[in-house]
Amino acid sequence: MTTSTLPPAVLRQHAEQQFADELAILAKSDDRPRPRGWQLSPQAVVTYLLGDGDEISPKYVGPRRLMEVAVATLATDRALLLLGVPGTAKTWVSEHLAAAISGDSTLLVQGTAGTAEEAIRYGWNYARLLAEGPSRAALVPSPVMRAMADGRIARVEELTRVPSDVQDTLITILSEKTLPIPELSDEVQATKGFNIIATANDRDRGVNELSSALRRRFNTVVLPVPATADEEVEIVTRRVASLGRSLELPEMPAAVDEIRRVVTIFRELRGGLTEDGRTKLKSPSGTLSTAEAISVVTNGMVLATHFGDGELRADDVAAGIHGAVVKDPAADPAIWLEYLETVVRERDGWRDFYRAARDAG
Numbered sequence: 001m002t003t004s005t006l007p008p009a010v011l012r013q014h015a016e017q018q019f020a021d022e023l024a025i026l027a028k029s030d031d032r033p034r035p036r037g038w039q040l041s042p043q044a045v046v047t048y049l050l051g052d053g054d055e056i057s058p059k060y061v062g063p064r065r066l067m068e069v070a071v072a073t074l075a076t077d078r079a080l081l082l083l084g085v086p087g088t089a090k091t092w093v094s095e096h097l098a099a100a101i102s103g104d105s106t107l108l109v110q111g112t113a114g115t116a117e118e119a120i121r122y123g124w125n126y127a128r129l130l131a132e133g134p135s136r137a138a139l140v141p142s143p144v145m146r147a148m149a150d151g152r153i154a155r156v157e158e159l160t161r162v163p164s165d166v167q168d169t170l171i172t173i174l175s176e177k178t179l180p181i182p183e184l185s186d187e188v189q190a191t192k193g194f195n196i197i198a199t200a201n202d203r204d205r206g207v208n209e210l211s212s213a214l215r216r217r218f219n220t221v222v223l224p225v226p227a228t229a230d231e232e233v234e235i236v237t238r239r240v241a242s243l244g245r246s247l248e249l250p251e252m253p254a255a256v257d258e259i260r261r262v263v264t265i266f267r268e269l270r271g272g273l274t275e276d277g278r279t280k281l282k283s284p285s286g287t288l289s290t291a292e293a294i295s296v297v298t299n300g301m302v303l304a305t306h307f308g309d310g311e312l313r314a315d316d317v318a319a320g321i322h323g324a325v326v327k328d329p330a331a332d333p334a335i336w337l338e339y340l341e342t343v344v345r346e347r348d349g350w351r352d353f354y355r356a357a358r359d360a361g
Contacts, residue, residue: 012246014106015059015099022048022056023100035075037151037193038101042071045100049093059096060089061235066221067093073219074101074153079174079196081159081215084223087289089235090199093223094155097197102152107143111158120144120156120169121179134183144170144196145179151193159198164208170196174217203287225290229275232263232290239294240301247298249305255312258300261353262293262317265344269325269335274343281343282335286327296320318356326361336361 016023023039026048032041040048049067051058060067073080074097082090098105109119122145128138147154159167173179177190198218200210210218226232236259244251266288268274272281286292300316308316326332340361344354 015095016103016105019048019057019059019096019099023103025055026100035193037191038075039103040100042068042075045071045097048100049096058238060093061226061231061238062089062224066223069219070097070221071101073221074195074197076219077177078219079170079198079217081218081220082197082199082223083202083220085203085225085289086201086287087291088223088225089290090201090223091157094157094197094199098153098155102147102193104152105155107147107152107154109143109154109156111156111160111162113161113163115162115166117166117169118142120166120173122181136184136186139181139184144173145188147196148173148177148179148188148190148194151191153194154196156196156198158201160200160208160210162208164211167208167214168211171211171214171217174214225270229260229263229267232267232293233260235290236263236293236297240297243294243298244301247302249301250310252301252304252310252312255297255301258312258314258317259293259297261314261350262296262321265321265339266290266293266324268343269339279343281339284325284327284332284335286324286332288324292324296324313356314353315356315359318353319360322357322360333361 026040026044030041030044032043034041038045046064046067047056049058049060049071050064070080070082070093080097082094084090095105098107109115118140120142122142123140124134125138125140128135132138141149144154144156146152156162156170173190174196177194179188179190181187202222226235233256237256240255240259241251264275268281269283270288272283273279274281296317297312297320299320300312303316304310304312322336325336340354340357344350344357
């Protein structure tokens, strides 16, 4: 078979595809009660998310109780709102929750300032509408409508970026579990297994605040930034390894040293204090999230593979860190330079990074 006739490789599989073997293992051994419409019991869903130390890999590293509360919420009549700063794995967790509960994480509404009501309710095939008039055949169901009909989980990303009048479309759906179709004098009633997971960035407060009526219909779970450096290093290491396999990059065993360095820099600048607690720092305008650390390390691995010697080094990550830190061209360069001169330059074993960072800046 020539290269031109090879089947296309999917760059990123959906969670239920990528972890199909793990979901099958859990389903086979899961003897606990399952809510109607669920693929797994709540206990097994939490095990899928946190791992079991053996066959089930952890998808989320953090407090177990948070995941238990999130899963328990979805077994009730309340929807789930995952709230947190950028990079706290809100989208990642929502995808894996939907995959484990429904076996389908694709019923997704991406919230933006331009999200229309049709994205949550339904739209119309206007060619059929003009030719035949209003009918079920001319109706185009939204992901939420399909989730209601099939008893699955629908996901709404960045809910607070959706215009307020469109947000409130969810109120009847969440309170009455019904989506009216007045054009047809009809409705869609939710079947068991249906629920909604929404995510929101708490830095978007004041953009499109949720109405009190809508907020009451959600149970909010706040996802924190990783509590310790070791926890964040573990998260970055796991995600980078997964992305590296997807990008067909060779394994880099020594990469953990540079991962820890990236995480240390991000945590210090994010918290405004060095890890030894001795030096206060100015924080730049960027979020310096765990997700950005994953991106910096992955980009460094690509540089090391294609333009280096295959080993992740300081100069492979320095430019990426500079780009992550310096978001505001007026204020951030001075903050970064001060950090390099007062902290990095004096730190044992960091001379190579200091030189690489100065060259990159």
